[in-house]
Amino acid sequence: MIIGQSAVGVCNVRRQADSLALCGAYGVAVLRCGFIRQQCTRQTDMRIDPSQPIGVFDSGIGGLTVVRALMERLPFEHIVYFGDTARVPYGVKSVETIAHYTTQITQFLLEKNVKTLIIACNTMAAVAAQTVRDMSPVPVLDVIEAGARMAAETTGSHRIGVIGTPTTVNSNAYARAIHQFSNDVRIYSQACPLFVPLVEEGWLEHEVTRLAAMEYLRPVLAEDIDTLVLGCTHYPLIKPLLQDVAGKTVRLVDSAEAMAERTAELLAERGLLNTSRVQPHYEYYVTDVPVKFQTIGERFLGRSLSPVHVVKWQEK
Numbered sequence: 645m646i647i648g649q650s651a652v653g654v655c656n657v658r659r660q661a662d663s664l665a666l667c668g669a670y671g672v673a674v675l676r677c678g679f680i681r682q683q684c685t686r687q688t689d690m691r692i693d694p695s696q697p698i699g700v701f702d703s704g705i706g707g708l709t710v711v712r713a714l715m716e717r718l719p720f721e722h723i724v725y726f727g728d729t730a731r732v733p734y735g736v737k738s739v740e741t742i743a744h745y746t747t748q749i750t751q752f753l754l755e756k757n758v759k760t761l762i763i764a765c766n767t768m769a770a771v772a773a774q775t776v777r778d779m780s781p782v783p784v785l786d787v788i789e790a791g792a793r794m795a796a797e798t799t800g801s802h803r804i805g806v807i808g809t810p811t812t813v814n815s816n817a818y819a820r821a822i823h824q825f826s827n828d829v830r831i832y833s834q835a836c837p838l839f840v841p842l843v844e845e846g847w848l849e850h851e852v853t854r855l856a857a858m859e860y861l862r863p864v865l866a867e868d869i870d871t872l873v874l875g876c877t878h879y880p881l882i883k884p885l886l887q888d889v890a891g892k893t894v895r896l897v898d899s900a901e902a903m904a905e906r907t908a909e910l911l912a913e914r915g916l917l918n919t920s921r922v923q924p925h926y927e928y929y930v931t932d933v934p935v936k937f938q939t940i941g942e943r944f945l946g947r948s949l950s951p952v953h954v955v956k957w958q959e960k
Contacts, residue, residue: 692759692782694916697722697925698907699758701749704732705937706840706877707764708944710787711926713880713904714762715947718911720918722925724756726955730932734767735811746772748957750779752929758782759916762903764877766808770817783910787899791873792821794902798895799871802829805864805894808875810835818875832867836860836876843878844940849885857882857889865890873897881944928952 698721700711705727714723726749728734734742746768753761760783763769763776769786777784795804795818806818813835822831839860842853864872872894874880880900887896911917918924928949930937941949 692914692916693757694759694911694918695722695920696757696759697724697927698760698762699724699726699753699756700762700764701726701728701753701768702765702877703728703734703745703767704765705729705930705941705944708941708949709877709880709900710762710764710903712944712946713898713900714907715924715926717901717904717908718917720921720924721911722918724753724758724927724929726753726929727931729930729934729937734765735809739771742768743772743775746775747779750776752955754780754782756927760785760907760910762907763787764900764903766812766817766875766877766899767815770812770815783914785903785906785910787877787903788817788821788875790902790906791875791897791899792818793825793906795871795873795897796822796825796829798897799826799829801868801870802826803867803869803871804829804831805861805867805869805872806831806833806875807836807839807860807864807872807879808833809840810837812875818873822873830867832864832869834860834864839882840876840878843881844936846939846943848882853882854885854889857886861886861889865894869894871895871897874899878944929955931955931957 698714700707700723707725707727711723711725714721728745728749731745750761761776761780763773763784763786766787769788773786804822806813813833819831819833822829838856842856847853870893872890874883874886874896877900879886880898883896883898890896928951930952931954933954938949
């Protein structure tokens with residue numbers, strides 16, 4: 645099957661852990677997966693090869709903005725991307741279901757021998773980041789922590805605005821994360837439900853998008869913020885428009901750029917930067933190929949999206 649210019653391969657993946665039990669607010673214990681724990685323990689004892697790829701995953705295609713930022717910041721790193729396009733959106737699903745899907749994807753990427761995992765989905769990061777860290781033998785980063793760290797370092801007035809999807813804003817995850825880095829800041833959050841469909845429609849500079857931005861940002865800007873966190877991986881595509889609406893005195897924290905910068909820091913700290921200067925290899929895995937996938941995906945990535953492999957989960 646061919647999509648645009650991208651060859652699409654189909655691979656079948658058996659579900660590795662088919663029973664989850666919720667433990668606390670955000671954690672899960674994976675039942676019937678002792679082999680995963682053993683595998684992770686063995687890998688922990690092994691030296692991670694710096695030439696191994698970075699694993700990035702998202703509930704859909706929004707995380708491709710993170711991949712784009714990684715390509716620009718770390719041009720010699722190999723990258724494997726996984727987008728769960730068949731089961732998006734995650735925001736309407738239960739904590740247990742999100743944690744279960746996240747566990748499946750994490751195991752899939754670990755089997756690709758990635759050297760670090762990046763949770764590029766705000767919903768996944770808010771609900772299941774600790775689950776991923778508990779089962780991963782390699783370092784784990786997430787967009788919420790990266791964006792929160794940069795916001796805390798950026799603000800001078802200690803007044804920070806956060807915009808995101810209703811699910812992310814209602815989770816209060818950014819506020820909690822920012823307060824871990826600076827407990828004397830005031831945070832003003834605003835849900836922006838129209839931005840995702842507008843971005844996917846390609847209305848990046850459309851007057852409708854501008855009017856929506858003016859309406860959404862008005863209450864946040866009224867609080868005299870000096871920093872605004874773009875708390876959704878779709879939002880970097882309308883960053884110029886948002887900057888224009890917010891004004892020059894407000895610093896925008898791009899979660900994708902923050903994630904790329906934090907990844908570069910971590911790889912350098914751990915001695916995991918790829919020193920080879922050969923052409924990097926990029927792989928993209930999705931669970932479905934929805935209408936306009938190629939067009940939207942390449943808009944997010946800023947380049948050709950190829951090759952794309954379709955993963956079909958096989959239930960036992």
